[in-house]
Amino acid sequence: MATRVIANSPPLRERERERSVAMAKGHVLVLPMPCQGHVTPLMELSHRLVDHGFEVTFVNTEVDHALVVAALQASSGGEAALGDGIRLASIPDGLADDEDRKDLNKLIDAYSRHMPGYLERLIADMEAAGRPRVKWLVGDVNMGWSFEVAKKLGIRVASFWPASLACLAIMLKIPKLIEDGLLNDNGLPQRHETFQLAPGMAPLHTSQLSWNNAGAPEGQHIIFDLITRNNRLNDLAEMVVCNSFHEAEAGAFKLFPNVLPIGPLFADREFQKPVGHFLPEDERCIKWLDARPDRSVVYVAFGSMAIFDPYQFEELAEGLELTGRPFLWVVRPDFTPGLSKVWLAEFQQRVAGRGMIVSWCSQQQVLAHRAVACFVSHCGWNSTMEGVRNGMPFLCWPYFCDQYLDRSYITNVWRTGLAVSPGSDGIVTKEELRSKVEQVIGDVKIKERARVFMDASRRCISEGGSSYENFTKFVNLLSE
Known part of the structure; x- marks a missing residue:
């Protein structure tokens, strides 16, 4: 070779x-x-x-x-x-x-x-x-x-x-x-x-x-x-x-x-320079965000490595539906092997107009958008820094490696977000997701601390x- x-x-x-x-x-x-x-x-x-x-x-x-x-x-x-x-x-x-x-x-x-x-x-x-x-x-x-x-x-x-x-x-x-x-x-x-x-x-x-x-x-x-x-x-x-x-x-x-x-x-x-993404970015989501009110959208993304089983995927999807809020969700083609295409089509039909699913996006551009209210994240360090730089409240859902440590920074040290709590079977239920999204978005102190860290991060690079x-x-x- x-x-x-x-x-x-x-x-x-x-x-x-x-x-x-x-x-x-x-x-x-x-x-x-x-x-x-x-x-x-x-x-x-x-x-x-x-x-x-x-x-x-x-x-x-x-x-x-x-x-x-x-x-x-x-x-x-x-x-x-x-x-x-x-x-x-x-x-x-x-x-x-x-x-x-x-x-x-x-x-x-x-x-x-x-x-x-x-x-x-x-x-x-x-x-x-x-x-x-x-x-x-x-x-x-x-x-x-x-x-x-x-x-x-x-x-x-x-x-x-x-x-x-x-x-x-x-x-x-x-x-x-x-x-x-x-x-x-x-x-x-x-x-x-x-x-x-x-x-x-x-x-x-x-x-x-x-x-x-x-x-x-x-x-x-x-x-x-x-x-x-x-x-x-x-x-x-x-x-x-x-x-x-x-x-x-x-x-x-x-x-x-x-x-x-x-x-x-x-x-x-200006987010114009390519940063080596492995998947093409779906640019439609920025126009979709443009049409949403300020701080209304739940952004959901789990990075490039996380894999969900079909049951957890469905609980997450139905949890987003339960929030009643607009959401933008990044679902890679390999995110959930074995997911029912019929189920997914029915779900997308139910949330049409309120929820958008893309296979990849320019995350920094999304997180900088005025319409995004919170970030449901796997807590990879890039995502964490991108969220911090844009004053984003987090709902943490780590998958592997160092993401548990990043969650600990977000929830215990900076206190700019909360974490999901899986049940004894390891599943995060739809009710748990809905409840935590509401708590994160409704917590004035989390928002304030997120702004403080955003300002600090921007001072450092100025x-x-x-x-x-x-x-x-x-x-x-x-x-x-």
């Missing part, structure tokens, strides 16, 4: 300008973990680097690359361009075409073994093709193996953490948690209790650690091994930045002051703010 580079082919004069800029600032290779929630923030970061005069090669796996290109073409009528300065490249992930890439254990095992050689070959191929030499790798912490490849090739390394700093902090403190008897050497809980890593940080139960909630239990050791390996490899990075802001996680930043927050990240204020200043430090380092 060959490595591929797709150039966006701007006009000749633009290419000449781009090359002169690249010569001035340098060529940066950006590498995300192959999941939507990692591609998006690193693509947003890439756009920001291009704005500061860098040339970026963005490396996806072949499967994700094909999804991104297809979504770009669908959204732009045949073009697959990201704008000047970003080129897309791809390498194999080591899995067969028909293997399940939502199985994180399998995905991590494959890419850790196969991708280093492919990445090395890609870099050699780019140089042979006359591209400027890669000066820096900006790599996802979860792709720590790439830091070794970069060092071997004389490329400097900066690392990017796409989740909360608190999540990284817990990972970095694994030796201490083992020493304290909270975990065994395999990362499994020795004691079933709620702990708090440091004052001001979100409390978390030992059953909800990110590496113990990411797939089949028999494969959890693969993720734990990856984390402990990446903890060591991250020392190869000259700077570590993350998509957070100081006020959101003051306790965690006190614990790890060398990790610099540069968020909440976004590509551009000129002179802490995230703004940290981003300047990052740009200055990459410019060396």
Whole structure:
């Protein structure tokens, strides 16, 4: 399988300008973990680097690359361009075409073994093709193996953490948690209790650690091994930045002051720059929101990985119907295998005019819309930061990994939302959903605190703010 580079082919004069800029600032290779929630923030970061005069090669796996290109073409009528300065490249992930890439254990095992050689070959191929030499790798912490490849090739390394700093902090403190008897050497809980890593940080139960909630239990050791390996490899990075802001996680930043927050990240204020979505965005939903009253719509989205069984899907749907409120619900094509098409058609007929279901959307644009009243969310960190930046009250419904920790921040630390409570059978009932939506939307204090955090996040990314200043430090380092 060959490595591929797709150039966006701007006009000749633009290419000449781009090359002169690249010569001035340098060529940066950006590498995300192959999941939507990692591609998006690193693509947003890439756009920001291009704005500061860098040339970026963005490396996806072949499967994700094909999804991104297809979504770009669908959204732009045949073009697959990201704008000047970003080129897309791809390498194999080591899995067969028909293997399940939502199985994180399998995905991590494959890419850790196969991708280093492919990445090395890609870099050699780019140089042979006359591209400027890669000066820096900006790599996802979860792709720590790439830091070794970069060092071997004389490329400097900066690392990017796409989740909360608190999540990284817990990972970095694994030796201490083992020493304290909270975990065994395999990362499994020795004691079933709620702990708090440091004052001001979100409390978390030992059953909800990110590496113990990411797939089949028999494969959890693969993720734990990856984390402990990446903890060591991250020392190869000259700077570590993350998509957070100081006020959101003051306790965690006190614990790890060398990790610099540069968020909440976004590509551009007009939402015009593509951020590497795997599915085409349904732009009809923005016009649909335009026709709704201010703060009236319940927005529901569970990210790119969550899977619901048909019974839970129906309870959620009927819960939205029970609220009597307009709702916009993102339902990916693979969200609920086995769902009755007849049932879904009947449901959509009942809620026609009041509810809109789309397969994907520009979430930042939706959350910035005046019509949205609250966000029913899986609490992925991108969604959490996007909600915070737009002053959104949350109804939390975590699915896996670090989402339980993010829920704890929302409900226990920031107090900008509530969480659903599943029954003893694990199902969130329609009545529970209706009740919690009403509580979140009706709670004046939640709305007020959401506004406070929105203002804080926007101050951080404005000129002179802490995230703004940290981003300047990052740009200055990459410019060396």
